[in-house]
Amino acid sequence: MSPATIPCPNFKPDEWRETHERCTEFVTLHGARALEYGWDAVSLFGVSPKDGIIRGDWTGVLMPFWAEFMELTPEYIAFGKVRAFKDQPVRYRGIPVWEFKR
16 A cells, blocks of 8 residues: 555545554554454554445554554554544444445
8 A cells, every 4th residue: 555545525625634644653563463463454554345435333553543652552542642442332334434435
């Protein structure tokens, strides 16, 4: 994936570049531990197969990745002052952002 090419609807160009950069850093530094804790591609990088990131009930916790990473646990990922829980109720299983078809 390229930081210059928006992969799905509703990302602004600067928002996608920042998300791409933060996700790349997250995978490099914390990817192995995230897998060990049971986080999968959709839980982290999921988007709605029809609407991209506009539907927050479809998005993974890193879509968009808008704040500084703070902590990774088996139950949640914290960024800034927010915790995003893996097993939130009322979430749909989307597709990984790199599988979005334009």
